[in-house]
Structures are given as structure tokens and as C-alpha cells.
Amino acid sequence: MAWGTFNFRSKALNMPVEAEVLIPQSGYKSLTQKDNYKVIILLHGVRNDRTEWLLKSQIFEMVKELPVLVFMPSAKNSFYVNTYTGYKYMDYIAKEIPEFIKTHFRVSDKKEDWLIAGSSMGGYGALVCGLNHTEIFGNIASFSGAVDIADDVLQIPEFNMSQLFGPDHGNLSGSSNNLFYIYDKIENRPRIFMCCGASDFLRPMNERFYEKIKDLYDVTAYWGEGDHDFIYWNEQLKNMFLWFCPDEIRNGCFMGRCGNDFC
């Protein structure tokens, strides 16, 4: 596994950005073959940054033997939308980053090989970016996502939501940023993985969202015990890999069990 930190320039944001990238290294033996790695864009939660999943979960250990590239960007407290104040985070995440990845790395360009995932604010981000960009993402994973942004998350004063959506939150309810508004207007529906633990304060909104989408989408949901933290998300991350790349896991190895020191 190669691990890199990239510092590059985003036009959508008009500033430099940084991202963590996990790159399967085994593939670098054969130059003649285009490797077609799968891709996961993995999003952090509010008040966090690109290092959150790397530091708090065992994503590194889990992915190291799989032909999957993981790209972890930072997005401040933006909720991954194009904000009213002019920061185009959704464009950065769902347009600019896929272009950057396809240019610099040997990845698949088939949407069924692309997953956007995240926890909490990042779970909402994965859904809102993924549903609005079905031309890129064939798969979405939300870990305890803040899915009901219009009726619920919006009320938390410290998130300063008027910056994101404008005075009086503009037309959030009827906009493409409201998952409960757009879920039934999407064509080419991606597969969805979602989970939320029993003790999580976001559990009710996740149950509500699941009820809405369960008959329209190919959804895999995990519930069970758990809080709004990386103890639960680290457990669920294994389920996400089993859902996203069952063939690669079956044919290869997973979670350090292969005995290959160089994995």
C-alpha cells in the first residue's frame, strides 16, 4: 500500500486543497495492464478534516490488500454543498476530484466501480453529492448520516447554516440539497449502503430516510447497537467493504489475514 498526502489547487474553491490518498501498491508490478482499481471518495464529519478516517478508523488496514483507491478530501464545515457564499464544495468533490483521480491514477471509469462514502456530515455529503452526480457514482455509503438537513440539522445554531444556504436558508426544502425532496426524482439510481446505531441521536432521521428509499433503491442497511462514533463506524466499515467489493475480498485477502508482509 502506498499512502500519499497531496497538496494541489482547486479551481472550484479558488485555493489550494489537501487530500489523503491510499493507493494499492501491488498493481505497480505490471505496467502493461491498465489496473482499473475501484475508487472510494471518503468524506469526514463536521469540525473535522481529511485525516479523520485515516486516524480514527482502521481503513488503512482494511483496504491494504484490495485493488481499491481511497481518496479523502477536506471540506471544512461545508456540508459538501455549493454554498450561498460562493464556495463550490460539491463541484470540488463530485466533479474536480473525480477528474483529478482519473487523470493521475490507474482507476476504472465505470460508475459501478465508484463509491462516495462518509460519516455524519460526510454521510449527508455522500448522499447529496452521489445523488446529484449519478454520472460518476454508482454507489453511495452513509454512516450515521445527517440526512434530514432541511427539517432537523438546520436547527443547530452553531453550524451557521445561513452561510451555506443563504438568509432564511433560501429554498433549501425544495432544492437539490434536500435529500427528502430529491430522492424520488433521481434517475439511474445508485446502490446505497447505510447504517446508524441504536444510541445515535441521528437514528430517527436515518430510519425515516430508509423508509422513503427502501422500495426505490437497492439499499443495504445495518442498524444494531452503536453510538455516533468511530467504534461503531469502524465495525460497519467492514460491512461496507463486503458490500462494495465482495469479489475482491473472496479472491484475495482482507484484514491482514493473508500473511503477506508487504501488503
Add this chain to the structure above:
Amino acid sequence: MAWGTFNFRSKALNMPVEAEVLIPQSGYKSLTQKDNYKVIILLHGVRNDRTEWLLKSQIFEMVKELPVLVFMPSAKNSFYVNTYTGYKYMDYIAKEIPEFIKTHFRVSDKKEDWLIAGSSMGGYGALVCGLNHTEIFGNIASFSGAVDIADDVLQIPEFNMSQLFGPDHGNLSGSSNNLFYIYDKIENRPRIFMCCGASDFLRPMNERFYEKIKDLYDVTAYWGEGDHDFIYWNEQLKNMFLWFCPDEIRNGCFMGRCGNDFC
């Protein structure tokens, strides 16, 4: 929690070195009080580096609410000894780093507040550095340590042990690098935490070492199921924190359960 990567110069090694540091941030509110954080020097395994524990375990998540500074150095495949070929890794780890930490950070200088820990090669390193430097370390933790270096690990050809110990491995058996030779010659014995899973190929040597030390040292040992990997070590890491800082855990919070977003 503040997280830093340091690049600095080691005199013992005559070259620049890098280390990862986790620093409790809550303490930075009160300048008047010397904080006396506890310290963990945490060592990686063979063919790895300073980022191993950070990437593969949940150490970040576990320590974030504790008044404990974690310092993770790199030591190549040195087994943490002063090598025959002149690289003084033990001096770097057990003399130079403690001096660096005490100079730059607000830590305790009492040996009962200092722990040296590691897995595999790093478990041996923790024991060999800790037992040879009881003036610094009051606590040692070995996760599936390669403890029997003289009679067993030495036989693995790819580790190139003659570089470390000299032609014919010099006097390794009767030297301070052989844990089975020095264990009963140590005064001011540190507390020891050790663990090794049932499926681990190093299990027998760990059992042998435990038999030797169990009556001479204050040892806490965990066995149970498990392999030679970070799935097991991540589980045991929780036990290590409960053993090393039970009061801090009791009075504070542990593993993300406090609900404090700024932990």
C-alpha cells in the same frame, strides 16, 4: 488533540529523523499549571515505520481525551538496539527521545508516568529499551513481542541479523540485548503489560518469557484468541490504556463516549 509530524536531527544516528506525536490539547487552556502529562513511546514492527500504529490501530481515537502524550519514532529494521554497524538506535529511542520530549513538551518526569510500548519487533524493542533504561521507564508494554531474539528470531535469514549483532551474532546470548539473559539482573523493575494471541506464531516464545518473569515482575498478561495483526492489537490497546491510566479513564472519558466535540 493536536497531532504533529516532527522532522529533527538525531546525534545518536547522525541523520535526520521523523516522528509522529499526539499531544493532548485540552491542557492548553491553563498556562499557569505544569500539566505533567503521561508519556507513551510507541514502537513499530519490522518493515514498518512511525506511521504504523497511527494508521492501523485506533490509538488516535483512544487517547484523544486522556492527558497522555504519544510519541511514535521510526527505527527501520533495527530491532531498537545499538547495532554492530554503528547505528545507535537504543540510544536514540531511550536517551535522545526522552530528552527531546522533556524539553519540548509539558510532561511528567516521573518514571511511573512513562511507558515504552510496541508490537512484534517493537514489542521486543519496548522490552529491551525499557529493561536497559529503568531510569526512564516505569512501564513496558509488549504486544506479541519477538521476545526470544537470541534463540529464535535470529534464525530468520531475511532480517540480516549479522548487521545488527555482528558476525556470528557476537555475544548476543550473553548480552543485554537478550531478554532471557537480562530479565533477572534488572533492579528497579518496571511494570510489564504483555499480550499474544492464540494463533500467533510468536505465542510459544511469549509464554516462555511470561513463565520466566511472572514471579519477579508486576506483570499483566492477556492471551485469548488472536493473530499477529492489528485486529488483535487494536483490541489489546484498550486493555493497555486501562492498565496504564485507569484513574484518568475513570475521571474522564474514553473511546469517544464523552460527547465533547472538541476531544
Add this chain to the structure above:
Amino acid sequence: MAWGTFNFRSKALNMPVEAEVLIPQSGYKSLTQKDNYKVIILLHGVRNDRTEWLLKSQIFEMVKELPVLVFMPSAKNSFYVNTYTGYKYMDYIAKEIPEFIKTHFRVSDKKEDWLIAGSSMGGYGALVCGLNHTEIFGNIASFSGAVDIADDVLQIPEFNMSQLFGPDHGNLSGSSNNLFYIYDKIENRPRIFMCCGASDFLRPMNERFYEKIKDLYDVTAYWGEGDHDFIYWNEQLKNMFLWFCPDEIRNGCFMGRCGNDFC
């Protein structure tokens, strides 16, 4: 010289932040003596980040033998003010960072030992933060600063200034963010270093500002040939060190001339 990248949490900004730090290493030999290093907070330009000075100038090489700590934060395109949209960058730079530095490092707390410096947007930032926080900074250095923000810089549409200062830019002209408004209202005036090259498009505003302050402040100004780039700023950086720490340079060594391999 030790070099570190810190990732920590800012309360003023309600999110994680990162900074580069250069720390004199020679001092770590003597634990008994409080070292009282001087401090430079060094600010980047628009569309850049904390790595700009490190990558584009020879600051590392210049400072390595001096007892001066250099702290380089990121501030997006904020112009280092507390923005209308609620991002308190000035509080982060001029309150929170000095507290962080004084807590974690062995620095002087005398204001004559503290310098805030920067180029372009960062030159304005150094002046606006330094003049509004004379309790911290006894010295300010502006390299080709965007000093006339109210009448000139404000007109550049891509900087999205209404985010920073509010609709119609609020009361920018008569506010503490306008250097031309506050320069004669400051008590306890810091020493000022400023420079701007002949070919620089910001030269006229720098000449105008110099005329305003030259009789009220202890100003050292460099002009000469030069463009708005790091070729010029790297040259002027030497002048800044000669101005900020002449005694340390006289008694020690500067710019790699000491022949000490461990500098």
C-alpha cells in the same frame, strides 16, 4: 533545526487547522534554561496556504541557526480578518496562535521579541493583525502588502470581498480593518519593516502607506527593483532577519556560513 507540521483544533474557527513550525533545535541541549526564543508568525498570500513560504523562499535555510521560532498558519482567502460570515481569522491568528505557541514552546513573552510578517494578502494581514494586537506584537513586516484594502483591493471581483466584509463591504473604510483609517489611532506603536519592488502592481499603494506612517512609526523600508514574487521576497527576507535579529546574527551565524553540519 526541527520542523513540524501540526494539526490541531481552533475554537475561533470551529474546525481543525494545520500549521508549519520551524523550531531551533540547538537549544534542546540545556533543559535548565528557559530559552526565550524570538517568534515570527509568517502569513501566506491569497490562494495559498501555510506551505507557501516554506516551499517558495529559503526561510528554512535562513533561520536554521537563529534562536527564532517560525509559525506558519493557513487562513484561506480570508485577508486575516474576522469575517462578516463568522470566521474569526484575526482571533485565530492574533490570539489563539500566540496562546498555543506560548503554551507549547519555550519562547519569549516580551512583545519586542514577537514579529508578525507576511507577503501580499499576508502583508496586509500582518499589518492589520499587528496594529490591532499591539499587546502581542512589537514588530510587523509587510512584503509587498495589499495595504490599501478599502479603496483598491476591494475592487477585485474574484476575491469575493462581500463575504469578508458584508454586503456593500459594510463600514470597511471606517473600520479597524482599514489600515489607512487606523494607522494614526494606534498607541504603543510597533516597529515596521516594509518593502515593495519597482515593478510590483502594489507599489503605488505601498508608497502611499509609507508616506502616511513614516513620521509616526519606526519604519524600515526597502524598495528597489523587483516584482510581486518570491524572487524579490526571498532577497528581502534576508533584510528582514537583519532588521529583526541583528544581535543573534552578529553573535552566531547566518545563511549556512557557520560550517556546523547540524545547524
Add this chain to the structure above:
Amino acid sequence: MAWGTFNFRSKALNMPVEAEVLIPQSGYKSLTQKDNYKVIILLHGVRNDRTEWLLKSQIFEMVKELPVLVFMPSAKNSFYVNTYTGYKYMDYIAKEIPEFIKTHFRVSDKKEDWLIAGSSMGGYGALVCGLNHTEIFGNIASFSGAVDIADDVLQIPEFNMSQLFGPDHGNLSGSSNNLFYIYDKIENRPRIFMCCGASDFLRPMNERFYEKIKDLYDVTAYWGEGDHDFIYWNEQLKNMFLWFCPDEIRNGCFMGRCGNDFC
């Protein structure tokens, strides 16, 4: 310009390694065209690491507008040879890294587009790796290189040369590690850039080497005033770019003069 730090695994060294990479970003606009960037592998001096050129020179600023990828590895105090004690640094630098670069980046695979360069120990490293691997490198640049390793550098006791070359330095004089031995045995001779300042203690050995090669190779040499430091090397770096990519500089821009904010 994108800047990345990579952590990956070297088989030649049997351990993880890290490298800094500067990647031209402008090219990422056109996916249809293979970009064929030129490549520079840039080597550090003794007691330094991969960050030396990045921190001490203005390489970042100089290369940012050129279609040239710069790769900066670490090699400890190895002098970039395959050492007697089993560390295959030359294989890592001259075989493994080119393979890694060709796999992961959109670079040219023509040897006239590849340059290996370095200063001091790295100048020797560039020459010894470049002359022994003319199948990869069509260009070599030595900044004040420690070129006469067999008769001169070898005498410096602190470099611990017996580790590198074996007891009594083995057959160093008559080996492929001795530049004065191999210079006239090379076929397919690369172009060579070399420089050394008048005050440099390595000046005499560089003059001696220049006399040997000047009629056999296409050599461009700079002398002039200067010491063994990055003040001189930073000046000479501009000459090296003019020598290595004159067409790119003529057609594009160099040293920040283009006025393109996104360079």
C-alpha cells in the same frame, strides 16, 4: 503545481520509504493526451533527507510552470550505493523509483527526458547511479559532488565507510562505485551538468573530475564564486533548468514571471 508526500514500500530496501513529489498540475486538463513530462530525480546530501531541496532551495518556485516532475527520495548516509551490509540503495534509486514513477505518473520514457541530480553526497549519487544506469538516465547533474570517493571522501571517519563498502573498503578503487575508474568505460554517455564554487572544499576534486571527462562527455560546467551551501546551489539550480529544459522555458514561463496565479 501539485505537491505530494508518498509513503510506500521498497523491495530493494525491505522497508517503507518516503519521497516528495512535485507534479505539474496544468496538464491535468487534457485527459486524452499523454503528457510526457520530463523527470528529475533529485538527491539530498549526507545527514539530510528527502525534504532538503524542497526546504532549502527554491525548486518549487522554479519548476512550477514547467512540464517536469521532480521526485525527491531519502537515502540516509548511504552514498546511494548498494552497500556491503545489504542495503541496495542504488537499486532503489535507479531501478525501483523509475518503475514507480513510470507506473503512477504520466511521464516520458525516453532517456533524454530523464535527469538524475543532487548536491554533495547527492552529486556523487547522481553520477554513480546515472553512469551505472544509462538505460534510464540521459542526463546527470552534480552540484558540488563528492566525486572522488575512493581517494578522498573515504578518509572522513564519521561517514563510517566500512559499512558501505566493507572491511578495508573492499575493492572500491576498482569498482563501479569509483567514478574515476568507470568514467571512461561507459557507453551511451549521458549529458553532464556540474558546478562547484571557488570556496568549496570539494572544488579540487571537481576540477580533477572535470579534466577527466571534459573530452569524453557533453559536459556543461559552472564554477564561479560560492561555498558548499544552498545559497550557491539555488543560484546554480536556475542554470540547471536552462540546461535541462531550454525549450520549455522559452515557450512557457520560468521563475514566477508569467503572471498566472495558478502556476
